[in-house]
Amino acid sequence: MSAPTGLRAAHRQAQCAARADRDGGKRLTIAVTGASGTVGHAVTALLAPRHRVRALTRDPARAARRGLGGDIVGADFADRASLARACRGADALLLVTSDPLRPDHEDNVLAAARAGGVRHIVKVSALAVTEPDAQDLVTRWQRENEERLRATGMEWTLLRPRAFMSKTRDWAPSIARESVVRALYGDSRVACVDPRDISEVAARVLSTPGHAGRAYALTGPAAISPREQCAELAAAVGRPLDFVELTPREARDAWRRRYPEPLVRALLEMSRRQAAGGKAAVADGIEQVLGRRPTTFRTWARDHGDHFRAA
Template identity: 55%
Template sequence: MSLCVAVAGAGGTVGRHLTALLAADHDVLSLTRSPERAARLGVRGRLVRADFDVRDGLVRALEGADALFVATFDPADPRHDEHLLSAATTAGIRHVVKLSALAVTDPGAQDLVTRWQRECEQLWQGSAMTWTLLRARAFMSNSLSWAGAVRAGEPVPTLYGDAPNACVDPADVAEVAAHALTGTGHSGRVYALTGPRAVSAREQLAQLADLLQRPLKLEDLAAHQALTRWSARYPLPVAQALLESAGRQAAGAKASVTQDVLQVTGRPPTTFETWARRHLSAFR
């Protein structure tokens, strides 16, 4: 049965994959702050301008949608989920799939970002809609931040380069989301999404080196150096949260692997090598 599915955060890492998966069989409302940028990125569906800072206009943007995917990105501003929830309730949306993070299950994770993710989960769980939560480990695509250094032949700066992380392909997360949005049996379910095994940044870089057929070097950062770099890109509380998260990874908190991608999609999760092979042009 064809549905109308709204994707909030359609221009994001998971949203772009999701709109492509849904567009063949469903009507897709791709909500984005900048439809022009979304068009350049190849986002599929009907591009709908939406500002999550402002509730006004979101009800109109969601009109006619049966289900909603939510990916929000500002831990310093909880209004985004609040506004989307209010608008979705008014618009009569029946089911929501919320992108969250696996860190919410770690009692030791009390940083700003993880506390915000827990609050967002509770918000949607307390709504009148049915819901599905997708708790993802770090995205394999985060390694795209290395592309400039790799192309220039420079060392890749990394904090705790030997710390394992069961990172996941965002395309796998999108495929799980598509099933949860359009299939049955997903209401009230919480899916923990990881890759097939934990890999460190050093291992990822070694796999990239093999594929590129040239040596690559990793530069080990001290914690204060990493904080300085992150503070140049993010507000200080977010940068501090990233530092706390990296510390938990170094302690092994992100190494466990789940089978939920296989359970939902019927296929094993993508390996980092496979992901890297598909994105190798970014590093050349």
Template identity: 40%
Template sequence: MFLVTGATGNVGRPLVAELAAAGAKVRALTRDPAAARFPEGVEGARTGDPAATDGVEALFLNAAVVWDGGAGPLLRQARESGVRRVVALSSSSVTGTLDLPADNPISRHHHELEAEVEASGMEWTHLRADAFAVNTRGWAPQIREDGVVRDAYGWSRSVPVHEDDVAAVAARALLTGGLAGQAPVLTGPEALTKAEQVRLIGEALGRPVRFVEIPAAEARAGMTSGGVPGEVADTLLALAARCVDHAPEVSPDIERITGRPARTYARWARDHAADFR
């Protein structure tokens, strides 16, 4: 039995589908199992269920959705239930290659997650995902309104990763244990500017979409009014500024692990075109 936390999330849902397609027994943890519409044969369970780890061999841990108190309570319960393997969704920010202050909230959060997982005594794998392509879905309201994306640092580059590729790597780590003790960095296959990403969304939609650069202070105000904590907004803007002149590296790990190239951002935009219409 495999337990997937955040089972209706961007990575959790395709991971549940991958595991089910492989014939694995899957327990999918979510706030509302009845409304989740999981594949046939998948067992839904409610987040916080004290029996969720019973009979589980391996756990996919998404720290964004674990129970109150961080990952610790769930990890302790998993260990006591006999879970042998934990695959944690972490962040490439922990590698220190982004040239940001070491105590920034994104790196700090994922460092703490990795430390908790390693201290659990279970076999572990950390999936250090880079920028998720799905994060650009935040541009959708602007694109639907007038076909113009207004954001800071239009020439900032990232290597956006398709969530389905992260799920594919997670499935291999859970099913085989072949990535035990490893921390692959998961990126897309190419570095793209924000302006290039916007253009590719337009191509997927079959109509022009433009990028208009705005001051960082204006972008920050929009982020915080939308619920992003100020410290996180500052970190994301500092990273964007840094990546105007320093392109992040493309990692070969997705192709190494799955045996096929990572999906492109253009592919992601086609897969998600309906989100922008």
């Protein structure tokens, strides 16, 4: 079952390379932060065949074992000196930070990029920053990060995705052990997006002109509920799955085992917004950049069925 997924990934990479060839861009030096993460790893793979890619990671040895491409560079968000070495002479940088309790991380990367002569920064933010009723910790942090970036005077592009489809990978253990999916607000809907689409947009924006000063809203082609996601995953793994709706208290207790209390409160706030319909709208950013429709959750689930079967 792994062959179809691999073929799809190879086909996507070939398509991206072909589009880059048509664009006729020069060979660039591109730094990728968070290169071991979901988006950064894929962006590195897409860009490395045509550009000089510096893949920034805290653990180069582990990243190499995972097959990370490009020039693997050891760097830590808390260490400006390591970031400065990694950014020096780069044409563009992909900025992906993940800890809203550490706003200094964003400051450190921006300072290093500015000192290193980086011309263009592409930041992965969040679509919620455009929604006035979104006031949770994570969204406020991303709004502040966008303001920091604009204040640098460097060229910038903002990628604002909705929730990643890959968040459903958190359900893999209960699917494998019990054939059960447990989630809060089972009928709430979110226009979640395939992170492969985000990565392809990021690779295009980093390597071709015409995107400076623009913000792209990235969603899937339709809103889908956790209950409907469960049904699609059942088809992907080839057996029935039961959906169990968590209460807010049960969800909070589960999150407390993984996250600090400020993030737990933020997750509860974001979930309530989703239940109220605040995350269901579909945007066209992927079509604007790539000229095609976004990937459906059904396709994402089928491409990752092995993960859920083998968890």
